[in-house]
Amino acid sequence: MKDFKVVGKKVRRVDALGKVTGQARYAADLADPHMLYGAVLRASLSHARVVSIDVSQAVSFPGVEAVLTAADVPGRNRFGTMIPNQRVLADDKVRFRGDGLAVVAARSAREAARALSGIRVQLEPLSAVFSPEEAMKRGAPGIHGKSNIFVHHKVRKGRIADGFRRADVILRRTYTTALIEHAYLEPEAVMARPDGEGGVLVEGCVQNMYTTRRGLSTVLRLPLAKIRVVQTTVGGSFGGKDEVMTVLAARAAMLALRTGRPVQMVNSREESFHESYKRHPYVMEYRIGAKKNGRLTALEVRMVANAGAYATTTPFVVWRSVVQCAGPYVVPHVKADAYGVYTNTVYTGAMRGFGSPQGNFGIELLMDELAGELGMDPLDLRILNGIRTGSRTATGQKLDQPVAFIETLERSARSINWKRRREELDGQPRNARRRKGIGMAASYRGCALGAEGTDAAGAVVSVQTDGSVIVWSGIAEVGQGYYTVIAQITAEVLGVNLADVTVLPYDTAIMSDSGPSVASRSTMLGGTATRRAAGRVRRKMLAEARLILRTKAKSMDLERGWVVSSGGQRRMRIRDLAAACFERGVALFEFGWYKGPDIHWDEQRGRGSPYFTYVYGTNMAEVEVDQETGEVRVLQFVSAHDVGRVVNPQGVLGQIYGGVAMGLGYGLLEEVEEREGRLVTENFDEYLIPTSLDMPQMKAVMVENPDRHGPYGAKSVGEPTTEIAAPAVVNAICHATGQRVRDLPANLERVLLGKKLVRT
Amino acid sequence: MEVVAIKCTVNGREHRLECEANLTLLDMLRESLGLTGTKSGCAVGECGACTVVMNGEAVNACLVLAAQVDGADILTVEGLQEDGVLDPLQEMFIRHGAVQCGFCTPGMLMSAKALLNGNPDPTEEEIRVAISGNLCRCTGYQQIVEAISAASAKEKSREKKEGKNCGW
Numbered sequence: 045m046k047d048f049k050v051v052g053k054k055v056r057r058v059d060a061l062g063k064v065t066g067q068a069r070y071a072a073d074l075a076d077p078h079m080l081y082g083a084v085l086r087a088s089l090s091h092a093r094v095v096s097i098d099v100s101q102a103v104s105f106p107g108v109e110a111v112l113t114a115a116d117v118p119g120r121n122r123f124g125t126m127i128p129n130q131r132v133l134a135d136d137k138v139r140f141r142g143d144g145l146a147v148v149a150a151r152s153a154r155e156a157a158r159a160l161s162g163i164r165v166q167l168e169p170l171s172a173v174f175s176p177e178e179a180m181k182r183g184a185p186g187i188h189g190k191s192n193i194f195v196h197h198k199v200r201k202g203r204i205a206d207g208f209r210r211a212d213v214i215l216r217r218t219y220t221t222a223l224i225e226h227a228y229l230e231p232e233a234v235m236a237r238p239d240g241e242g243g244v245l246v247e248g249c250v251q252n253m254y255t256t257r258r259g260l261s262t263v264l265r266l267p268l269a270k271i272r273v274v275q276t277t278v279g280g281s282f283g284g285k286d287e288v289m290t291v292l293a294a295r296a297a298m299l300a301l302r303t304g305r306p307v308q309m310v311n312s313r314e315e316s317f318h319e320s321y322k323r324h325p326y327v328m329e330y331r332i333g334a335k336k337n338g339r340l341t342a343l344e345v346r347m348v349a350n351a352g353a354y355a356t357t358t359p360f361v362v363w364r365s366v367v368q369c370a371g372p373y374v375v376p377h378v379k380a381d382a383y384g385v386y387t388n389t390v391y392t393g394a395m396r397g398f399g400s401p402q403g404n405f406g407i408e409l410l411m412d413e414l415a416g417e418l419g420m421d422p423l424d425l426r427i428l429n430g431i432r433t434g435s436r437t438a439t440g441q442k443l444d445q446p447v448a449f450i451e452t453l454e455r456s457a458r459s460i461n462w463k464r465r466r467e468e469l470d471g472q473p474r475n476a477r478r479r480k481g482i483g484m485a486a487s488y489r490g491c492a493l494g495a496e497g498t499d500a501a502g503a504v505v506s507v508q509t510d511g512s513v514i515v516w517s518g519i520a521e522v523g524q525g526y527y528t529v530i531a532q533i534t535a536e537v538l539g540v541n542l543a544d545v546t547v548l549p550y551d552t553a554i555m556s557d558s559g560p561s562v563a564s565r566s567t568m569l570g571g572t573a574t575r576r577a578a579g580r581v582r583r584k585m586l587a588e589a590r591l592i593l594r595t596k597a598k599s600m601d602l603e604r605g606w607v608v609s610s611g612g613q614r615r616m617r618i619r620d621l622a623a624a625c626f627e628r629g630v631a632l633f634e635f636g637w638y639k640g641p642d643i644h645w646d647e648q649r650g651r652g653s654p655y656f657t658y659v660y661g662t663n664m665a666e667v668e669v670d671q672e673t674g675e676v677r678v679l680q681f682v683s684a685h686d687v688g689r690v691v692n693p694q695g696v697l698g699q700i701y702g703g704v705a706m707g708l709g710y711g712l713l714e715e716v717e718e719r720e721g722r723l724v725t726e727n728f729d730e731y732l733i734p735t736s737l738d739m740p741q742m743k744a745v746m747v748e749n750p751d752r753h754g755p756y757g758a759k760s761v762g763e764p765t766t767e768i769a770a771p772a773v774v775n776a777i778c779h780a781t782g783q784r785v786r787d788l789p790a791n792l793e794r795v796l797l798g799k800k801l802v803r804t
Numbered sequence: 805m806e807v808v809a810i811k812c813t814v815n816g817r818e819h820r821l822e823c824e825a826n827l828t829l830l831d832m833l834r835e836s837l838g839l840t841g842t843k844s845g846c847a848v849g850e851c852g853a854c855t856v857v858m859n860g861e862a863v864n865a866c867l868v869l870a871a872q873v874d875g876a877d878i879l880t881v882e883g884l885q886e887d888g889v890l891d892p893l894q895e896m897f898i899r900h901g902a903v904q905c906g907f908c909t910p911g912m913l914m915s916a917k918a919l920l921n922g923n924p925d926p927t928e929e930e931i932r933v934a935i936s937g938n939l940c941r942c943t944g945y946q947q948i949v950e951a952i953s954a955a956s957a958k959e960k961s962r963e964k965k966e967g968k969n970c971g972w
Contacts, residue, residue, distance in 0.1 A: 056898050063906030064894040064913065066841015066881035073840035227941050229845045229853055229907040279843070279907030280941050313846045523905025523942050694901030694947070701944030702904065728850035728939060736932040736945040 071233035090721030091172035102162035107155030119265030195384030207342025207377025211333025230279020243270030283394035352391035408771035481780025485771035490655025495645035511619030518558025539602030564760030577636025674796030684745035688759030707769020815883025852938030855911035881910035904942030
């Protein structure tokens with residue numbers, strides 16, 4: 045294997061300087077001397093018919109330039125990927141309290157807010173449903189149509205009855221997870237400007253520019269080419285700046301086109317809580333069968349996801365949950381069904397993990413309970429049933445790529461000294477006030493979109509006449525470090541210094557639609573596209589170099605700023621070659637495109653090969669539980685992940701540490717509380733995410749298992765790191781206390797009392 | 805709305821401003837002075853994104869009224885560099901991978917700055933306490949704690965010896 049010069053090395057993030065100096069421009073930092081400020085009037089009921097909205101008074105409020113309602117939507121007031129039923133502003137009905145009814149543009153933010161009080165709204169209340177159980181009942185009020193069940197995906201393998209007949213032990217368990225918020229530190233913000241030719245420029249913290257542009261095109265009745273979406277620096281997204289940004293961008297664009305002036309809209313944190321989609325809460329019922337020796341024989345699963353008021357990505361989220369429902373284990377007989385259900389609560393959608401944190405919580409708690417029932421060590425049970433190269437998954441897919449699952453188990457076990465620690469802690473006195481416990485959880489995860497849709501992405505690499513390089517990508521930097529990864533890949537291919545590579549912001553005017561920046565697909569898809577584009581430029585440069593140097597040598601290379609011969613002899617500076625190419629009329633500007641391998645999914649039979657490759661991971665946690673208060677302290681945490689190949693080691697560590705933090709928040713702290721569709725938690729005073737004092741020292745274990753589909757063998761790391769921290773820590777709590785917790789979050793009252801206290 | 809006249813120093817420069825009495829320091833910095841490096845994340849003093857150093861102490865700029873800064877000395881993220889040279893904290897945040905989305909970074913840096921001003925050689929626990937009012941959703945704090953530790957007095961010399969190990 046060739047030695048890498050930049051890939052796999054410790055490097056400085058390409059966008060770090062602006063972020064440490066305060067120069068990085070986030071959407072709320074944009075300003076224009078002529079800009080207007082937008083404000084939104086939101087619904088006061090969870091489910092209601094819109095009778096009338098009278099804006100006649102509001103328009104004459106001081107400073108007001110426009111007040112718009114659904115009646116002013118120029119195009120079709122419906123957008124969404126699979127089931128386009130989301131509105132820019134409510135038209136026929138209000139479906140949750142975050143629905144917007146009218147928008148105002150005024151010369152100051154204060155005047156815009158004041159004008160909202162001048163809008164007269166008449167709503168006719170409808171009976172509302174807040175839990176999926178109610179919403180699924182016959183005769184429940186329909187939120188979009190007659191039935192609120194709009195998604196059902198299944199997995200079928202073998203014959204479930206046979207599997208349970210062969211079982212010596214059968215367990216039935218129900219687990220639930222909470223509604224949680226992305227809690228990106230930057231609230232949503234956009235600026236929309238009319239382009240003077242009927243089109244519009246939108247700048248903002250948009251995660252998925254092409255999706256947002258499609259939504260705007262429908263809503264504004266404009267061709268895609270008339271809408272340009274340019275990304276500002278994004279202050280965190282985690283899957284969360286998709287549909288909610290389309291809503292915000294569409295409202296700002298409508299106001300901008302109506303007034304002919306730039307319009308900025310910035311959500312407050314409260315607005316962000318009320319309006320932005322969340323992670324789906326799940327109710328998951330399991331039945332699992334195993335032989336006395338621990339071999340799994342059968343698994344039956346039923347999952348119900350609360351989708352809230354709109355469909356958004358729920359069909360895909362639920363699909364991933366059901367596909368990966370058996371976890372990283374070989375189970376010969378599987379029957380799994382997962383449902384997505386509308387309710388009159390805040391809508392739910394994509395969030396880092398995308399349906400896996402729920403399913404992994406369920407199956408990983410179940411594995412621990414089964415281990416307890418069989419009198420086995422939870423690690424041994426997982427090793428016994430764990431998938432290996434050549435194993436068949438729950439969907440019947442044969443894993444033909446190298447599977448590093450057992451390696452992640454063994455390396456984390458070694459790191460935390462699992463067997464010895466478990467034994468030591470088993471010997472603690474029962475009645476001690478503080479008891480320690482150790483727990484684990486594991487997962488496998490399909491990389492990229494899989495059978496959700498076409499998986500392809502593009503990049504442009506352009507070498508300037510002085511040898512410096514510009515890269516554009518169709519996939520977004522949302523803080524995860526993607527631009528650094530593609531700059532590294534470009535520098536590696538072209539033999540230039542990383543500092544010579546500039547990645548320009550994501551702009552729909554430049555790049556072909558590369559799909560969304562989701563599904564831990566950025567490095568695999570966008571990285572490969574970048575490698576291809578850079579490879580094309582490189583071939584052109586070397587061909588010219590041969591002509592200039594009058595050599596036929598095939599083995600020339602680009603390295604450390606030079607064209608070098610096979611003996612390592614420096615023949616010509618890359619910057620001189622770049623200048624010579626320009627003089628010779630050779631353009632060093634190339635486009636690279638990568639489409640992932642074909643995959644197959646049979647929706648009718650509930651089986652297939654849903655992803656072209658997978659990553660594997662194991663988390664282990666040691667906790668101390670105060671048995672008088674229910675307080676949990678995490679003492680140590682190990683997170684081991686097969687990432688394919690490490691491109692940016694600090695970036696991978698950052699993903700692992702941050703993923704664990706988000707997972708521990710999910711496990712111990714976080715819950716968006718709603719009462720009858722009204723949000724109780726609406727800012728960080730009540731919605732608690734982990735602080736520096738909640739986080740233990742973490743140990744990250746990077747397992748390299750290069751995959752033929754990723755650039756230099758790299759796979760995914762963003763989402764797997766956040767999907768198993770919660771079950772690992774909850775299993776550790778249960779080990780400490782001897783009591784099972786089956787619902788998230790495992791906060792003080794659940795750990796101490798075994799139930800959630802409800803505010804009255 | 806009553807208007808108050810104030811005089812204060814921001815990043816070493818003296819400013820005289822007339823502000824509405826309910827203007828926050830955060831809005832004064834971002835809107836009146838155009839210093840948008842200081843971020844607004846919650847507006848209720850919970851997230852720490854708007855942390856600045858006021859008279860040597862870290863404060864949430866969203867909870868301070870502009871009128872309260874009359875006569876005060878304010879340092880924001882824009883004032884951390886001296887003569888174009890990064891503050892050791894800024895340098896270490898970059899070098900230790902402590903920056904992801906960057907939205908918490910200015911506030912984190914300012915909390916760390918206030919800490920190191922009063923305690924040039926803090927323990928890990930002291931660092932964690934000092935930044936416990938600054939939420940970060942990306943990093944899990946580990947590389948931030950490492951960066952602050954590296955920027956503290958004890959570590960500075962060792963880091964220097966290690967040399968630059970960033971790309972080539």
